[in-house]
Amino acid sequence: MNIKLTGIFLASFILLFNALYAQNNKQPIRQTTTGTSIARGKVVYTNVCLPCHMADAGGVQNMNPPLIKTTYVLGNKTTLIKIVLRGFNEDVEINGQTYSNTMGAHDDLTDRQIADVLTYVRHSFGNKASTIKATEVAKVRAIYKK
Amino acid sequence: MINKKLFFAFCLSMIMAMGLLSFKLIKNDNSVKSHETVSAGLTLPEGFQAAIIADDLGSARHLVATPQGDIYIHLARAKNGKGILVFHVDGDKATLKSSFADFGGTGIAIKNGYLYASNSREVYRYKLDDKNEVINPDKPERIVKGLIDRRTHAPKAITLDNDGNLYVNIGAYTNICSEYDPNKTGCPILDSAGGIWQFKADKPDQTYKDGIRYAAGLRNVVGLAWNQQDNQLFVMQHGRDQLHNLFPNLYTVHQSTELPAECMFALKEGDNAGYPYVYYDWIQHKNMLGPEYGGDGKKLADPKYINPVAAYPGHYAPDGLLFYTGNQFPQKYKNGAFIAFHGSWNRAPEPQAGYCVVFQPFKDGKPDGNWEVFADGFAGTEEQKASGHAVHRPCGLAQGPDGSLYVTDDNKGTIYKITYKKQ
The missing domain is CATH 1.20.5 (Single alpha-helices involved in coiled-coils or other helix-helix interfaces)
Incomplete structure (x- = not known):
């Protein structure tokens, strides 16, 4: 007892x-902590990413890839930032499924917004990866700016 | 102490009660109306039965049935190097006869002793014998080649008329052309995409220059069929996406969920359906000027663009169209249209919808009266449907020689056969 x-x-x-x-x-x-970045990132995700990648980040069959534990989401930060800034126009194969919709460039988002949304995605939907800082986004943006 | 335990027990029972209640509510929500039957997981009008005759085939897209009881199913991607599966159907049993074609794709049709099938760039045909079996499965004749394939809206759905012509959808490889028309001077991709092209059904290796753009301004068509009653091409257009996301000041989230309509067009040569400049508002019953080109949700489209002959809720994704000419189903279905709606993804954050086969009544070769859901339940539970992670997604339609209706599912690769028994 x-x-x-x-x-x-x-x-x-x-x-x-x-x-x-x-x-x-x-x-x-x-000041920005991971927590505040995630909270702000969720807002960006809802407005910008959710219509294609879905509320649960599960994506859409054949069209829009999932954002759950994929190498794209968890892997190299520069590659991931570049996808958001420049869009994505290649077939992606994830777990034997091919996703083929074109993703537009989102360079209209600020460095802060991109850092927030990527930090949110990397800390949600079962994902565990490091945060992304606005300065890191700025660096990648500078590389691809003509 | 006792109080705490009591409280705990009370909480537990409350949770259980709520769970039971919600289960009951869900059950009530899905309750079968008296005039419907449930069969093979599908909800159908009274008197209809469904049977799963094949399963786990891969991404089963369009299919075609022969008078001898065979069905040819085209897979989106070849499986073990075979893109077309042939089954013989006997009652509710389908037996795999053979498989061939080293390419996946959507389009498949039979006309004048040939089986036609397409991938994302080409159309092939196979000569059939008098039993409608392919004579030489390894040596198809290439009829069309070099069509544009930029992955988005790449499948080339096909149909044929009675005068030796082949019709091929060439979808626009973009949502609304904005990335190709930044200054809004006119969408430049319409010379080779965003329309229906006509080719000769029997001339090998045709390219764009051998065909004609039969109808322009169609964003993407997957369901299309030749209507034998008035000898005309009918197509189902997939409407544009993201009105709210792109124009949050002009369209609410809800408007963007329901708009624009998925449209049925009856086409004549030279018609222009107006993509990307216009969209159809099925709530106002008006053809609207698109926001990219100065529209505001109120301004009307230029009347030079044709109106649809029927319109359906936004983002349902019509992937199959069939005019029913059989005698098995009740009289009201004769010469009407069945439409397979693949189901939405662009209704988020609102619940996804579609994933059903709709019946559109016709009279004298034109839609007449309201459409109705004919077969539903493909998606699974309400939750699976709302999330967009549907279990089955209707795609292709075909009519068997006895008047049965076949429906493919391109998610699990299930083939349904729907039949009617007089009560």
């Missing part, structure tokens, strides 16, 4: 702690 009770106590303590922690995380902070 006592062990059970302790268990319940412990569990509720952890839950409470987590809730408080999450609450803290949600509070606006001036």
Whole structure:
């Protein structure tokens, strides 16, 4: 009986702690942390990416590739940033499926917005990869600017 | 202590009750109306039955049936080096007879003793014997070559008329041409895409210069068929995407979900359906000027562009069109059109929709009366449908010699046979 009770106590303590922690995380902070970048990135994702890549990032059969644990999303940052800036016009094969829709360039987004949305994607949908900073986007943008 | 336990138990029972309730609600939502039947996972009008006659074939696109009871199915991508599968159908049983063609694709048709099939650049034909079996599966004759293939809207759906002509859809390889027409001086790709081209059905190795652009300004057509009643080509256009995303000030998310219409056009040579300059608003029943070219959701299109003869909700993706000429189904279906809607992806963030076969009544060779959902349930659960991750997606349609209706699914490669039994 006592062990059970302790268990319940412990569990509720952890839950409470987590809730408080999450609450803290949600509070606006001036400087960019991964948390704030993810929150802003989600807004960009909803407005710009979701119509093609879907709310669950599962993509669309034959057309728009998924963004879940793919080498494109988790891999080289420069390659990924370049896809957003310049669009994508090649067949992609992921897990034996081919996706062939053309993705337009999104160079109208700011460095901050691109960093945020990519950080969001790399931290969501089961993805775990490093954050992307606006300065990194700026560097890639400079390379491809004529 | 006891209180906590009680509270815990109360919470648990509440959760369970809510779960049961939502299950009940969902069940009620999907409840079968008295005039419908459920068969092979499909919801059909009363008296109709569906059977799965083949499964797991790969990406089964269009198909065609012979009077001898065979069906030729074209796979989007060749499987084990074979792009066309031949089954013999006996009742609800389909037996694989053979497979051939080293290319995948969508288009497939039979006319005057030949089987025609297309990939994304070419159209081939195979001579058939008197049992409508391919005589030499390894040596097709290439009828058309060198068509543009830029992956987007690449499949070349085909149909034939009664005067020795072949019609080929060449889809526009873009949503709305904006990347090719930045100054809005006119979409430059329409000389070789975004329309239906006509070629001779029997002349080998034709290219663009041998064909004519039969109808222009069609974004992408997958479902098309020759209407024997009024000897005319009918096509289903896939309407444009992203009105809201591209013009958030002119179109709400909901408007962008429902608009523009998926259109049925009855074509004559020289017609222009207006892509990318116009779109059809099925709610206002008006042909509108596109926002890329000065439209605002209210300005009308130039009347020189033809109007559709029927219109359907946005993004349903019509991939198959068949005029029903059989005698098995009730009289109202005779000479009407079945349309296979592949289902949407561009309705997000609202729920996806489509994934059904629709019946469009016709009278004297023209749509007459409201369309209705004929076969539904391909997508699976409501959740699978809403998310767009449908289990099955209708694509091709064919009529068997006994008047049965075949439907392909290009996701799982399931082939359905729908039949009617008088009550």
